Amino acid sequence: MGKTKVIVGLGSCGIAAGAGKVYEKIRALKEAEALDIVLSKTSCAGMCYREPLVEIIDESGSYLYGEITEDKAVELLNNHIVNDNPVKEYIVCTDLYDTPDKKFFDGQVKIALRNCGMIDPENIDEYEDRGGYEAIKKIISGGMKPQEIIKVVMESGLRGRGGGGFLTGLKWKFTYNSKSAEKYVICNADEGDPGAFMDRSLLEGDPHSVVEGMIIAALAVEATAGVIYCRAEYPLALKRLDIAIRQARGKGYLGKDAGGKKDFGFDISIKEGAGAFVCGEETALIASVEGKRGMPGRRPPFPAASGLWKRPTNINNVETFANIPWIMNNGAKEYAKYGTENSRGTKVFALAGKIRHGGLVEVPMGITINDIVFKLGGGIPSDKSFKAVQLGGPSGGCIPSWLSDTRVDYESVNATGAIMGSGGMVVMDESTCMVDIARFFLDFTRKESCGKCTFCRIGTMRMLEILNRITDGGGEEGDIQKLEELAEQIKDSSLCGLGQTAPNPVLTTIRYFRDEYEAHIHQKKCPAKSCKKLLTYTVNDHSCTGCTVCARNCPVDAIRGERKQVHVIDQDLCIRCGICFTKCKFEAVSVS
Numbered sequence: 001m002g003k004t005k006v007i008v009g010l011g012s013c014g015i016a017a018g019a020g021k022v023y024e025k026i027r028a029l030k031e032a033e034a035l036d037i038v039l040s041k042t043s044c045a046g047m048c049y050r051e052p053l054v055e056i057i058d059e060s061g062s063y064l065y066g067e068i069t070e071d072k073a074v075e076l077l078n079n080h081i082v083n084d085n086p087v088k089e090y091i092v093c094t095d096l097y098d099t100p101d102k103k104f105f106d107g108q109v110k111i112a113l114r115n116c117g118m119i120d121p122e123n124i125d126e127y128e129d130r131g132g133y134e135a136i137k138k139i140i141s142g143g144m145k146p147q148e149i150i151k152v153v154m155e156s157g158l159r160g161r162g163g164g165g166f167l168t169g170l171k172w173k174f175t176y177n178s179k180s181a182e183k184y185v186i187c188n189a190d191e192g193d194p195g196a197f198m199d200r201s202l203l204e205g206d207p208h209s210v211v212e213g214m215i216i217a218a219l220a221v222e223a224t225a226g227v228i229y230c231r232a233e234y235p236l237a238l239k240r241l242d243i244a245i246r247q248a249r250g251k252g253y254l255g256k257d258a259g260g261k262k263d264f265g266f267d268i269s270i271k272e273g274a275g276a277f278v279c280g281e282e283t284a285l286i287a288s289v290e291g292k293r294g295m296p297g298r299r300p301p302f303p304a305a306s307g308l309w310k311r312p313t314n315i316n317n318v319e320t321f322a323n324i325p326w327i328m329n330n331g332a333k334e335y336a337k338y339g340t341e342n343s344r345g346t347k348v349f350a351l352a353g354k355i356r357h358g359g360l361v362e363v364p365m366g367i368t369i370n371d372i373v374f375k376l377g378g379g380i381p382s383d384k385s386f387k388a389v390q391l392g393g394p395s396g397g398c399i400p401s402w403l404s405d406t407r408v409d410y411e412s413v414n415a416t417g418a419i420m421g422s423g424g425m426v427v428m429d430e431s432t433c434m435v436d437i438a439r440f441f442l443d444f445t446r447k448e449s450c451g452k453c454t455f456c457r458i459g460t461m462r463m464l465e466i467l468n469r470i471t472d473g474g475g476e477e478g479d480i481q482k483l484e485e486l487a488e489q490i491k492d493s494s495l496c497g498l499g500q501t502a503p504n505p506v507l508t509t510i511r512y513f514r515d516e517y518e519a520h521i522h523q524k525k526c527p528a529k530s531c532k533k534l535l536t537y538t539v540n541d542h543s544c545t546g547c548t549v550c551a552r553n554c555p556v557d558a559i560r561g562e563r564k565q566v567h568v569i570d571q572d573l574c575i576r577c578g579i580c581f582t583k584c585k586f587e588a589v590s591v592s
Contacts, residue, residue, distance in 0.1 A: 004037045004081060009053040009117065011044030011204050012197075012236055013359075018069065019052035025070040026054075029077055037081060043205030045117025047104055048359035050092050053117075056080055066092035066101070104357055104376060109338060111346050112161075112322040113362045116205030121240050124247040127208040133251075135328035136215055136259040146176050149220040153324070155332035157344025162188055162280070162317030163395070163421045163497075165343075165410040171314060174304035175221040178312035183223040185214050186308065186315045188285060189230035189237070192277040193393030194444060195352035196424030199318040201360050202348070203230065203237035206322065207244035211268060213321030215253060216328060218266045221314050226268040229285050231275050241270055277394070277448035281496045282307075282315050284450065295450045296496035317422065319348055339365030343409035347423060351377050354384070354429040363408070370404040373427055384429040388512070392421030394441045394448075395501035397508030398434060417508040419501065433530035434513040435520055438506045439467040445502040456499030459490040463506060471531045475521030480510060529591055532576040536592050539567050539580075543588035550580035550589060 008014070008023040023041060030039055045053060050066030054076065057063075063086050065076060072090060079085045086094075092101040110116075119126040127133070139149060154169030175183065187210060191199040203210065214226045230238055245268050248254045258266040271289050279285045279294040286308050288294035307313025323345065327335045336344045343365040349372060351358050356378030363372060369389055373379065380386050386401045397418030399406060406412050413420050428437065446460040463486050466479050487503030494500045510517060519525050526534040539550070539559075546564035551557075558574045561567030569580070581589045 004059075005040060005055075005057040006037050006077075006081075007040045007042050007055040007057070009043065009045060009051065009055075010041045011201060013044050013048040013201075014051045014053060015236070017051035021070055022052050022054065022068055022073050025073045026077065029074065033077075035077065035081060040120055041122075042117050042119060043121050044201045044360060046108075046113065046201075046360035046362075047092065047101065047357075049357050050101065053092070056086075058084075061095050063091055063096075064093040065090040101357075104359070104361075104378070107367070107371065107375060108362050109346050109364050110362050111326050111335070111338075112202065112209075112319050112348050113205070113360065114326065115209060116201060116360075119206070121205050121207055122243050124208060124244070124251060127206070131329060132208050132325070133212055133248075133253055133259075135325040136212060136219075136253065138328065139216065139219055140259050140261045144219075146220050146222055149216065149328070150176060152328060152332050153220070156327045156335040157332075157339070157342075158320065158323055158327065158335065159343065159410065160316055161319035161323075161347065161422065163392070163419065165420060168316060168320055171304060171316070172217060172220050174302070175223075175312050175314040178305045180312050182225075182309070182311045183221055184308045184311060184313040185217045185221065185223040185226040186285070186289070186313060187214055187226070187228040187321055188280065188282070188315055188317045189228055189234075190273050190280045190285060191234075191318075191422060192231065192275070192280055192448070193395075193422060193424040194441075195350065195390075195426040196393055196422055197350045198348045198360065198423045200234050200237050201350075202318050202322055203234065204240055207237075207241045208248065209322040209325055210241075210318055211244050211248050212253070213316075213324035214268060215259060215266060216324050217314055217316065217321065219259075219261070219264070221312070223266060223314065226266065227271050227289055227308070228268060229271045229273055229279070229289060232272040233275055238270065238272065245270070276450070277445070278450045278496070278498050281498060284496065285315070286313065293450075295452050296498075298495065319423070340407065340409045342411055347408065347420070349408075349423045349425045351425055351427065353390075353427040354380055354432065355427040356381050365409045366407045368405050368407055369399065372408065372425065373404065377427065380427070380429045382429075384431060386427070387430050387432055388428045388434065390418075390426040390428065390437065390441070390505065391424070392419035392501075392504070393424045394445045395419060395497065395504060396421045396424075397504040398428075398437065398512065399508070400512040403512075417504065417511055419504070431528055431530060433471070433526050433528040434509040434516050435467065435526075436471055436528075436530055438509040439464065439471055441505040442467060442502065445498060449498060449502075453494045453496075453499050455490045455493035456495075456502065459486050459493075460499075460502055462486055463490075463503065467506070470517065470520045471526075472533045473520075473524050473531075475517075475524075477521070479521055480514070480517050484510065525592070532578075535576045535578075536571065537569055537574060537576065537578070537580055538590055538592070539569060540588050540590055541566050543586050545586055545588070547586070549583050549585070553579050553583045555579065
């Protein structure tokens with residue numbers, strides 16, 4: 001065992017929680033006190049809810065500490081490093097004994113995320129030490145032909161992790177069969193779903209796995225150049241991608257005779273997107289790379305035959321490429337042993353919303369929603385009940401809690417009316433209004449529509465107007481039927497996946513939570529007590545002590561009453577802000 005190693009998690013989640021300051025504090029203490037330690041950095045380990053994370057590896061083992069502040073960092077160094085006395089109350093995970101947080105990693109199988117939180121993403125040597133770029137050496141030294149590479153990927157059963165779930169090997173085969181002197185490989189890193197951060201975390205934590213996956217794809221389809229299309233809102237991911245590409249180029253994995261293969265010239269460039277959600281669609285992405293407005297085009301021809309600059313182009317997303325080196329190193333059968341018959345391997349999910357353990361998990365396909373939410377995610381905070389999950393982002397749908405035994409594979413999820421998508425999983429509890437959730441996601445897709453298709457551009461606006469009216473208390477008889485009719489017309493008449501799937505959140509919430517729509521329309525009530533304009537705040541005669549706290553805090557002077565006398569809320573003046581409800585210490589204000 002060498003020197004004690006101190007590793008600070010410097011992914012976006014860690015930095016947002018203060019990990020940058022913690023790192024600088026440890027660095028300053030190391031220099032000031034001449035501590036004999038190796039200070040390093042890594043990225044997100046998935047445990048976002050415990051950031052900032054600091055790992056200390058010494059002769060006795062590994063200790064992962066959570067929620068570390070600058071003051072706690074000083075305590076860690078003094079106790080663990082100087083006095084060899086680990087601080088147990090800060091430990092979230094260790095191999096030496098069980099901790100409550102250790103359950104977060106139980107049941108996970110890390111393939112795409114195998115190096116995230118394990119290596120310095122800006123150090124190619126650490127990637128190579130864990131088997132990085134060995135797959136390329138194996139392919140080239142073994143003289144594998146393109147068809148042989150494609151066969152391995154086909155046999156693995158890997159399907160595209162960007163949402164469509166198309167067989168990766170089959171897509172590669174189509175591109176290989178399209179003959180051209182120039183071909184392209186594109187990595188779609190245009191992650192735009194609210195609550196999704198899988199691609200960002202992968203690019204920040206293990207950019208070399210994506211670069212290596214793209215090189216392997218280029219060998220398989222005989223591509224001459226590669227492009228990573230990443231939104232500009234991901235500055236840290238872009239920085240680490242740029243470092244990884246330059247390092248790979250410096251070691252001969254990119255450029256002329258890439259990977260040591262004579263006459264194989266392949267290099268990768270980065271294209272920064274402007275944040276248009278529609279550019280996640282292949283043809284819109286290609287238009288954006290070419291310098292045009294990001295708008296989808298008709299298919300066929302498909303990109304595999306005529307894509308970037310009208311040349312054959314293979315497009316996969318970040319997670320798909322990250323799986324490729326592992327598959328080539330370990331074999332198709334080893335990968336295919338995970339998952340279900342038609343959904344092989346593992347899937348990365350971003351857990352967000354009303355959940356205790358928000359973060360990033362990678363699980364075998366076929367695990368149930370219930371297991372993800374409760375075994376890995378720790379369940380719902382504040383002892384509230386689990387209501388639904390939004391799976392597949394704005395293009396997906398809401399799956400109710402009574403279907404939480406649904407297995408997470410492409411066919412099972414599609415049967416609920418939702419889609420797998422890229423892996424965003426937003427958890428909702430009893431306080432979530434499903435009508436408002438549908439309104440939120442539809443508002444997002446309405447804004448992100450490129451405007452090319454009339455039904456997508458105008459139809460989503462009409463649907464949003466109806467939903468706004470319902471949540472504001474102006475719902476009318478027949479509104480649900482109008483929403484359903486508009487949804488089907490938009491799905492049938494839109495050119496690309498954005499419009500074709502935009503109504504999904506509305507349709508699934510009507511399907512599973514129709515009673516909430518009806519309560520909004522007929523009773524002018526929000527069962528979740530979420531829609532402000534449908535709430536009524538009243539003071540309970542038997543509980544009010546006349547303390548005047550509610551009256552003094554009301555921003556519009558809607559509460560009247562003398563001290564030590566029961567107060568009354570003027571419903572005509574009340575703006576439903578809820579301040580009286582939250583400020584009352586005697587639970588004298590009720591909401592209905």
